Amino acid sequence: MYESLGGSLNNIRYAYFIKLISIKYVIFVLLLILSARIQADNYAPEPYWQGTLGPLNIRSMSPGQALRLAPLPRSPYGLPEGKTELQFNMAAASVFLQSPGIYLVDFNFIDTRIAVNHGFKGGWSTELSFSDRRIQNLYLDEFVEAFHDVFGIDQNGRDINQNETRIIIPGYSANFSNDLDGVFSQTIGLSVQKVLIDKSVEWPALAVILNTSIETLSDGMIEKGAFDYSLQLSLAEKKLSGYYFANVSYTRFGSDKTLGVIPLSEKQFSGMLGYEFSVTENEAFIVQYLFSEGVLQNLGALGRVSHEIHLGYKWRTDKNTYEAGLVENIVNFDNGPDVAFAFGVTHRL
Template sequence: MKVVWILGGLMLAAAPAHGRYWADGPMMVRSQAPLKSLVLSPIFRPASYTQGDVIADAAIYAASIWAIDDEYVMDYYTVQYRFSLLWSPSDRWQLGASIASHTTDDAHLDQLTLSFHKLFGIDQNGRTKVPKHRSYLEIPKADLLIEDFSGQAIGRQLELSVGYSLYRHHRHDLSTTAVLAYEDDTNPRSGGGWDGSVQLDYQYAWGSNTAYLMGAMAWTDGDALFGFELETSSWHWGLGYRRQFGDRHQLLLEYNAADGILPDLGEFAKSVHEISLGYRYQVRNLALEGVIMENIKYPDNSADVALVAKIRYKF
């Protein structure tokens, strides 16, 4: 993640001045749940567009997966490297493209997780009984046992999106976005590699505050994941809040939920619930973001903890 922040500093030094509050949209962070991260999972997207905007962002996600049950044992890291581009040819339309590489690189998050649980008195759920930083996946029902797979690719994705502003009036903005994505054959799912989604995004802004709402339906062409049949469609919904402090600082809180997609594998049949807390620093035409993502309600069905570092640049 250090590379992201160093790159941000270099871009900042050369950045021309730009208007305040340009980076006032949602964080647009991706689900880091062990299964949902392997299919297209809708995210909060801008509800309003400004003609001529071209915004690029580079992000690194680091997630710790810890899921222990009679039906499975999952203990490994995932790291995602993603580059995205948004272009608004008018104040009604927005076009987007995104490419990503998803791996099991060693993210060194185990000690952070152990310390966090100890600080807040949360049960370690067996974390102290196994070696740190291991890569271990076992699903007896699928006769699956994989060890020491750190550093392997688990999916490369190309994503295209088209957004349209449906309504703009005073403090209200409403948009719809259609997304088409392709996952290559390094993804551990079987069947087709195509995914798609359609969503609505609404925002209400007042003073230094903005509230967000999102609802979406996603589809996957995949047949199975880890040997279990995949649900071909899933609902996604979320709500968020952003608070501006001065000209440069923002705090963001987002809650994202989705249907489970493996109906025959324990807790993975249940819904995914993720909450993200982010800080955004913006100056000139550059924005730097740091995000921590935590699981709630059904812990096996989302990452134990995930960290995100992102640079956004407005041309």
């Protein structure tokens, strides 16, 4: 009887916790939108902005894909000649993946990216970026567990050893814990984009992008000096209610293992489909679907395609474009984040 009573009290606590979080989240979103409406002046966007606010700047947050170069969703419109932008993006994710006897992957991590983008003559633009990824306890486990309890989703062991880092893969004698906390990747990237078709003609806008990245961390999960590169196509077209986007990328990696023993694929195919629902000329809700080939070999679901949904909101002021987003995994629930939150700002110089 006491056990039953204790279980009921726990369920009540979890339900109350989720309710409290939900109320705070709704209030936060409402304040965010109100702030956006105040800041987003009702001016017609200059030609510089190309009209669209562009896709959410969120790359794959799946555990294998987040180890190396993960192409960023991109707009094909590029930057006008002589224009420069500064970008800052940060995402925080909770990952828990378990297949008994095969793997246990349990950690929180932060993905931070800063970049400078400059437009040149003839539809060319370049971007220099720095990325920092680190494992850090973000205390997201209770939130995910409570969410699962309220909706009757199996915890699959995530309610044990909460807020701890664990990567256990018996087949490769890998057993890591909190010693992995801290920075696991720092890369410098260079991207070059060429607009092939702009929106001034009766065809979808089209651009091709070459992305490159080199690992600079000497004691990370990927060997120092590993060089990755990808070829990416970006497509967009204006519709009555907004814009649709599509990206497709083929990536080659300069590393074939992580943590010294776990094999990784040396190539990957990935893509993105998205739609920007315009609220005003300077505000939009955005939904994106991102898929990426699995890169962790011989590890069941971790070697299969990752599917992620991005939901977000972007708003533009005279000099800045802000964005806030949420990431959830779908289809293959054993290769993706439980949840991730993202924020970014692009500043026009």
